[in-house]
Each structure stands twice: as structure tokens, then as C-alpha cells.
Amino acid sequence: MMLWRQFAMEWRLYRRDRVAMFWTFAFPVVLLLGFGTIFRDGGGPKLSVVRVQAPAPGPQDTALDQALTDVQLKVQALPKPEAEARWARGETAAQLETDGAGYRLRLNSYLMAQAGATAGLVNQAWLMAQARLNGSPEPQRIPVSVESPGHKHSANYAAFLLPGLLGLNLVSMGLFSVGMVNVSYREKGKFRRLAVTPLPKWIFLLGQVLHRLTVTVIQAAILLLVGRLVFGIENQGSFVDLFLIMTLGTGCFMAFGFALSGFADTSEGYAAISNLVFFPLMLLSGVYFTLDSAPAWLQHAVALAPLAPFLRALRAVFNDGGSLVGHGTGLAIVAAWGLAAFALAVRRFRWA
Amino acid sequence: MAELALHVRGLRKQYPKTLAVDGVDLEVPRGEVFGLLGPNGAGKTTTLEIIEGLTEADGGDIEILGLTWANQGQEIRARIGVQLQSTSLFNKITPREALDLYGSYYPKRRSTSELLDLVQLQEKADAYHITLSGGQQQRLALALALVNDPELVFLDEPTTGLDPQARRSLWDVVRRMKAEGRTVILTTHYMDEAEALCDRLAIMDHGQVIATGTPASLIADLAIPSVVELTFEGDAPDPVAFAARLGQAVERRADLWEIPTPDPKALLPRLLEAAESAAVPFQQVHVRRATLEDVFLHRTGRSLRE
Numbered sequence: 063m064m065l066w067r068q069f070a071m072e073w074r075l076y077r078r079d080r081v082a083m084f085w086t087f088a089f090p091v092v093l094l095l096g097f098g099t100i101f102r103d104g105g106g107p108k109l110s111v112v113r114v115q116a117p118a119p120g121p122q123d124t125a126l127d128q129a130l131t132d133v134q135l136k137v138q139a140l141p142k143p144e145a146e147a148r149w150a151r152g153e154t155a156a157q158l159e160t161d162g163a164g165y166r167l168r169l170n171s172y173l174m175a176q177a178g179a180t181a182g183l184v185n186q187a188w189l190m191a192q193a194r195l196n197g198s199p200e201p202q203r204i205p206v207s208v209e210s211p212g213h214k215h216s217a218n219y220a221a222f223l224l225p226g227l228l229g230l231n232l233v234s235m236g237l238f239s240v241g242m243v244n245v246s247y248r249e250k251g252k253f254r255r256l257a258v259t260p261l262p263k264w265i266f267l268l269g270q271v272l273h274r275l276t277v278t279v280i281q282a283a284i285l286l287l288v289g290r291l292v293f294g295i296e297n298q299g300s301f302v303d304l305f306l307i308m309t310l311g312t313g314c315f316m317a318f319g320f321a322l323s324g325f326a327d328t329s330e331g332y333a334a335i336s337n338l339v340f341f342p343l344m345l346l347s348g349v350y351f352t353l354d355s356a357p358a359w360l361q362h363a364v365a366l367a368p369l370a371p372f373l374r375a376l377r378a379v380f381n382d383g384g385s386l387v388g389h390g391t392g393l394a395i396v397a398a399w400g401l402a403a404f405a406l407a408v409r410r411f412r413w414a
Numbered sequence: 415m416a417e418l419a420l421h422v423r424g425l426r427k428q429y430p431k432t433l434a435v436d437g438v439d440l441e442v443p444r445g446e447v448f449g450l451l452g453p454n455g456a457g458k459t460t461t462l463e464i465i466e467g468l469t470e471a472d473g474g475d476i477e478i479l480g481l482t483w484a485n486q487g488q489e490i491r492a493r494i495g496v497q498l499q500s501t502s503l504f505n506k507i508t509p510r511e512a513l514d515l516y517g518s519y520y521p522k523r524r525s526t527s528e529l530l531d532l533v534q535l536q537e538k539a540d541a542y543h544i545t546l547s548g549g550q551q552q553r554l555a556l557a558l559a560l561v562n563d564p565e566l567v568f569l570d571e572p573t574t575g576l577d578p579q580a581r582r583s584l585w586d587v588v589r590r591m592k593a594e595g596r597t598v599i600l601t602t603h604y605m606d607e608a609e610a611l612c613d614r615l616a617i618m619d620h621g622q623v624i625a626t627g628t629p630a631s632l633i634a635d636l637a638i639p640s641v642v643e644l645t646f647e648g649d650a651p652d653p654v655a656f657a658a659r660l661g662q663a664v665e666r667r668a669d670l671w672e673i674p675t676p677d678p679k680a681l682l683p684r685l686l687e688a689a690e691s692a693a694v695p696f697q698q699v700h701v702r703r704a705t706l707e708d709v710f711l712h713r714t715g716r717s718l719r720e
Contacts (some may be wrong), residue, residue: 067518071511078506078542251502255558258466258496259519260488414468 064261068269076273086239087281090231091288097227098220098293109180110136114145114159123160125195129187135180156180212382214298221295225380228285229311229373232278233343236315237336240274241323245332248323248412257413264408271316271404278312279305298383306386307379310393311372314400321403324410343369368399418477419444419566419597420465425474427460427621434460435471436621442599442614444565447592449612450601451706453716457621458601459499462570465599466496479566492520495564499571501555505544509535509554512543513561520562529557532587549580556587567591569600573607585611605706617710624713632709638674639704642681644689644696645670651694660688667717671696674708 076083111130116123130137140148148154155173159166167184169177186203193200210222247253256266282304289295297304322339326332346353346360347369353361364370371392378384386393420442427435435457442448450458463469465476467483467490476483481490503512510526517523530536533553538546546554552572559567569588573581588611591598602608608615609629617625617632625632633639644650646669653664653671662681665672675681678701689696711717 064518067515071507071515074511075504075506251500252504254468254498255496255501255503255516255555257468258491258494258498259516260491261519 065265065269065272068261068265069272072269072273073276076277086235086277087284090227090281090285093231094220094224094227094285094288095292097223098289101219101223108134108136109176109183110138110155111180111184112145112148112154112157113137113139114142114157115139116160122191122195125191126165126188129191129194130184132190133183133187135183135187156184158184210377210381212378212384214382220289220293222377222381224285224289224295225376226373228282228308228380229369229376231281231285232308232312233315233340233369235274235278236312236317236319237322237340238319240270240316241319241326241336242329242332244270244320244323245326246329248414249328251414253413263411263413267320267404267407267411271313271320274316275309275312279308282308297380299379299385303379303386304376307372307376307393310396310400311376314368314372314396314403317400317403317407320407321410324407324412343367347373366395368396372396417444417480418442419446419479420448420599421475421477422461422465423475425461425464425476426472427457427464427469428472432621434621435464438474438616438618438621438623440616440623442597444597445592445595446613447588447598447600447611449608449615450599450618451603451605451608451612451615451710452601452618453603453710456618458603458618459570460621461618462568462599462601466494466568467491492522492562493565495559495562495567497555497559497567497569497572499574501551501558503543503554506542508540508542509546509557510539512554513557516558517561522563523561524563529560532560532590533557534583549576552576552580553584556584560591564596566597566599569598571601571603573602573604581607605710608706615706617706617713619710619714625709629706632706633704636674636704636709636712638676638708638712640675640678641702641704641708642673642675642678642685643670643700643702644673644685644694645698645700646695647697656688656692656694659692660685665711674704674712 113127113130127137127139142159145154145157145159149157149168149170152170152172155170155176157168159168165188167181169181171177186201189201286295286297318339319336322335323332326335346364346367353364356364371389375386375389375392378389379386418441420440422438422440425435425438425440426433438457438461440448440461450461452458460469464471465478467487478490479493481493483490507515509530513526513529517526527536530539533556535550535553535557538550543551543554552575556569556572559569572588573584576584585607588598588600600611612629614628615626615632616623625635627635648669650666650669650671653666656671657664660673662673662675665674673681673685682699682701686699688694707717
């Protein structure tokens, strides 16, 4: 009863702050629309190469240009001065130009992920072009397919972005907005009056967690709806499973935020602490790069962190239509972190 | 002696640079309006916040309604009402919602509309907290302190920043609390407020209680029931020479001289004669009875407002 009142009041006050509420819901949608539009067609971001136009193109140049298109590279042919200007602006990942009888490929050290992949394709195209010019048999290419860990193909790369966006949004809300709001309210003395009432801390905190949980569910629903209407992205799994994972993840990362807020006295301090937790969590989650080359102890430690199992389960359900059965251990890890964080939050929570 | 609503012994609080509370003892019987009077920084608020359970003491014992914080905290919270020096609520909560919400935290509660009536906030019952005036916010804070029908009410500077009319109506609310049998403990740096409201007082300075008693007994203890004041236009001149001539202590404060005396009738003719012959350029003469201000001045050598 007390919990319900607390929860209902949180919602009522939240609804009155229209600007904050609007952006909470609009922000992930804006992100989805942005990324979705950029990566709309094809299987992922398309690689491009800037081709400096030869003063007098010969048959070799024509053959290479054809081959570049054949290996699915986007070729941007520019005169030398414009190509150099573009390079100087840092917009070019790879630039191909004639060098004596051959060619030279220049890669942008700031954009190595794209540039490296582009270099591979350019060399492949060059082998192809040479074979065609010599009349020898074309080199065989190994067929490549893009699929998810659950063997789903999708023509729409945005479909793979959506669960990542859902997860990331929820983590950042938990770690940044919720904890930050708490610290700033405490700084302004908004909790002091509560401290002299018999309201238990855990009810106050749980009321906030439940409020945020419902906010996230609505947020996710909006995101799914927009994804479906605008980009035709469908949830491949069951909505019940999706709801369960989202609930678990929200609870876990909200509790993280509340727990961290107990360690900061000021908003500035909180910003530092939350970044300290957020970045290792992100970078070591295995979401951005694999940790195959990391020392074994680090790999073991990272396996116990909550972000990776959460995102893995989320993607498995959403993109691959998998069930939660195979993710029991991972979800147990997330739940354990959530409970531990909540206990710590209650323990560290201060009204003033 | 009646049962004590509050019993404090040897309370101490050390902040990094100051000893905020330095061995405070208080005994407040049930049903009394008790005041902590003192200048800003005397340790009144810290003392109160320790008693309310907001701040931890470094030493001393506190018994509230016969209960201690050690293991009866929830029961104490349920039975006391607190108005903090500044009550910061959520900007967009309304008085009605705040009273409903805070009421829901307690096993025993008073009705919201009754409380709104008591502090005359019916008209503003559904306005956002941030849109209320300072006085209205203060009244809401007072209503919140009464939401659980408390036996013991703490009011920290309840009238600071209020206009005279708002102060009067707040005094009426405090008197009503006493009539209802509640114990009220309040802090103030207004001596008139302390005199008008409090059954008994503790005067605090530098973290210590320097005098305790009823307002009347504190003034009577001074043995100088009256003060003659000479007012000047602009700053008062140095009174040292005149004091020597008069054979009586003369205090200078801003635009006046104060001459405390047990017998103003005998002093006045002498005073006027001396002033005449020394050509003291005073404007007016007042005789007033001694106040708590004089008690404080006498005990500390400083004014309450300094």
C-alpha cells in the first residue's frame, strides 16, 4: 500500500515534467530513426573508396574500376585536388590513386576499422582486374554470408541495432539519469523531510525502481512500434520473453544507479563514479570487440559481468526468436547483480 | 514533575572546525512550549536535528517520549512532527498531495482538509509547491509537521522570513497546538517570539545553554527591570565620558545609548540634568522594561542580532 502510493506519486510528478518525459521517450526513437536511415538497405554499412581520377585512363584503370564495383565497393571518383581536400577534412577512409605503372592505396589511421576492410576488397578487385586483363581465369572468391548467432539473415541491418539500442538505453538510464537525479535531489535537500518520517528506505527506493521500470517498458514499446512501422523490424521471439528480459535488465541497472548514488556526495562526483563503472562495463562486455586476446583471468571476470549476458539474451530473443531456456545462467547472473546492487543501494542510501 | 517529553543530557557535536554543540542538557515536560533562543550559529538547529534523528551526535543521551533512537527509531518518528528550517519538497507536488502522501507514511493521521483549514491553505490546495509564496510554503511545512497528530512537535525557526501578519497567524497555530496538549519545541532568534510563545526557554550561545527558565524569571534574574534609552539622529557618540559623569554604565548600540537601571524614576532627573550640562545632542528618551534581548546581552556582552 505504502509502496503503491509511492509509485503512483512518482508517476504523477514525472508526468508533470513534460519536457523531461518527452525526451526520455523521444531520444531512443530519434536514435533509431537516425541509425535506421543510415543503415537502411543492405547488410550493414557500405564501404567506400575514393578513386583519384587518372589524367588519361587506360584499359588497366577501366578494368580496375569495373572490378571495384564488382566487389561491392562504393567508388567515388574525384579529381586530384578535390580528393586531397576531402582527405584533409578526414572524411576519406581509403584513397586509391595511380602510382607509376601501378597503384597506391592510402588508409586513414583514424578510421582503421573501415579502411582495413576496404583495403582487403580493393586488393581483391585488383587481382580480379589483373586476371581479366591477362585473360587468365578469374580468382575464385569465397562466398560470404552475414548472419546472427542464431543463424538469422536480415536484409535490414537496423533490425540488429534495435535490441542494442534498447539495452544501451536502459543501461544509460539506470547508470546516468536515475542515479544522477537521486544525487541532485539529495544535494538540494529534497529527501530531508522524508528522513524524519517512518517511511522505510527500501520502499522509497523500490517505488522509484518500479516507476522507472514502467517508464522503460513504455519506452521499449514505443521503440518497437516505431521500428515496426518505419523499418518493418519484427520481434522474432515471444513478447513475454522480451518483457521478462527487459524487466530484469531494467531492475538490475536501475539498482546499479541507486547503489552508485550512495557513494557520491555531489552531482559532479556522481558523474565521475558512474563513468568509472559504465565504460569498463561497456568495453569489457564483449559487445564491441571480442576479448579473445585478453588474459584468462580477465575473461573469467568479464564472464560474470551483467551487461553481456543481458544483451546476449535480448538479441537471442528479439533477432533470433530464441527462447530464454538456454540463457538461464546468464539471466541468473543479471538477477544476482540486481539484487546485490539493490541491497547495497538500501544500505548506502542517505536522506541527507 | 510531569513526565518528560524530552530529556537530553550532555549532547555534543563536533564539526571539522567547530564544536557546534558543547554539552547541552535539556528537560522539557509534556504539554510545554519550549524555546531554544540564540543568535545564528549558536547551535540551535544542530541540537534540534540531532534530537530529530537527522544528524548523529558525538556524545550524549537523548530520550524522546521515553524512547531512544538506538532501537525505537520508527516509533519515535511515528510520534513526532518536524518542521525543518527549510522544507524542500518536489517542485510540482501540491499541498493536498503532499499532505496525503506524508500522511500515508504514518499509522495515525489527520485529515488533509482539516490540516489545510488549520494553516489556511484551502485556496492553494491544488497549486504546485513551487508557485506558493514563502509564507505559504512555511505554512504547508507546519501542516506537514502535524500530519500524524504528533505528541511532540519540533519547529525550526518557523517564522523566519514571514511578514508580521503571517507570524501572528503562525503563533496562533502554535498556541492551538499547546491547547491540544502537544509539546512544542521551537527555535527562534526573535526574542519577542520567544516571550510571546514559550512557557520556558533555553538561551544558547556557542553551542552551550547559558540560561534556562521562564521568560519572566530570566528577565527578573537580571535585577535590572528597566532600561532607559537615549536616541540620536545618526550614530550615537562615544558614551565613555558621559558614563563617568553619570556614575552609571552606558552601552552604545547603533543610534542609541542604553542605561540599565533598577530604578528609572530616580535615574531620569539625574540623567537629563547630566545630558543638558554635557550638551549631549540626543533626540528622544524612552524607558522600557528589560527584555530577553537584555538577558542575552547581559550574559554574552553581545546582541542577539549581531
